[in-house]
Amino acid sequence: MDRILLIEDDDIIGEMICMYLKEEEFLVLRSHNGQEGLAALHDFKPDLILLDLILPDFEGTDLCNSLRSITPVPIIIISSNARVSEKIEAFTVGADDYLCKPFSMHEMKARIQALLRRFKQSHPPEVQQLPVQQAVTVPPMDLNINLEKRTLYVRGESVEMTFSEFELIRLLFEHPERVYRREDLINALRGFDSYINDRAIDVHITNLRRKIEINPKEPKYIKTVWGVGYKFVL
The missing domain is CATH 3.40.50.2300 (Response regulator)
Structure with a gap:
């Protein structure tokens, strides 16, 4: 229950x-x-x-x-x-x-x-053994993301994320270098955030940059493609 x-x-x-x-x-x-x-x-x-x-x-x-x-x-x-x-x-x-x-x-x-x-x-039960390949490390970046456990470590530190923030970083991470329009990201998250819009996407991106970037104002991983949207850079 x-x-x-x-x-x-x-x-x-x-x-x-x-x-x-x-x-x-x-x-x-x-x-x-x-x-x-x-x-x-x-x-x-x-x-x-x-x-x-x-x-x-x-x-x-x-x-x-x-x-x-x-x-x-x-x-x-x-x-x-x-x-x-x-x-x-x-x-x-x-x-x-x-x-x-x-x-x-x-x-x-x-x-x-x-x-x-x-x-x-x-969030599968902790007793379940996760396959090794589900823990994905991205060298030489200091990011370690586990898609099954929905955990993200940045430079060895665990990062707390909302459900929607993880969905966004997962989508970008799984398709590096792909440029996502804001409309694409809105459609991808609409099932989780009922009132998602352009402004909410920008807020999520800003929050993610604060959590994973050394200098959020000069992001290394989540890049802005001006006039289009965002992409994840390896």
Whole structure:
């Protein structure tokens, strides 16, 4: 049974979501504020987090950033704020999807199931032995990427990435020197980021450069092809 952590201070909305998900055979724990949510993360060990952006003790984006630094599980933002800038900020700090209130419970369930399915496919149980060839090292670059475990090491240091950031670096890495238009990258990520657009792609690229480049302003690996898009350089 999949475990859902709901961080929502509104009692009416919180109870509606809990009731619906329990009827759909999810195990649900509701936290009323950010502190409760952080504590529940360790004790409850959720498979997915539903996070309201407006909480009494935390800015939602700050909490999302904190949660992402602790856990790789999918995070769906639920908010009454439909501004594109708000959605982009949420994706930037680690959200995997964004639902605007009011939303359909059936749509919420579909998005939860889609994210859980992709997450489980990309995070096999630790007991499974991975074939050696799945760990790919790129000499002489200081990058080591494991496509099965979805891990990236830069100069020996583990790098934390959002689900969408890894999907982007995986796509670029698997096709070095290929120039991807922003439209190509949007289409590739649309199944993971519901509100992906040109600006969100640029934000993801900027974040990846900060994480893997020695000098993000003069990138060595993720190159801009002016007027077209981006490419990964070996």
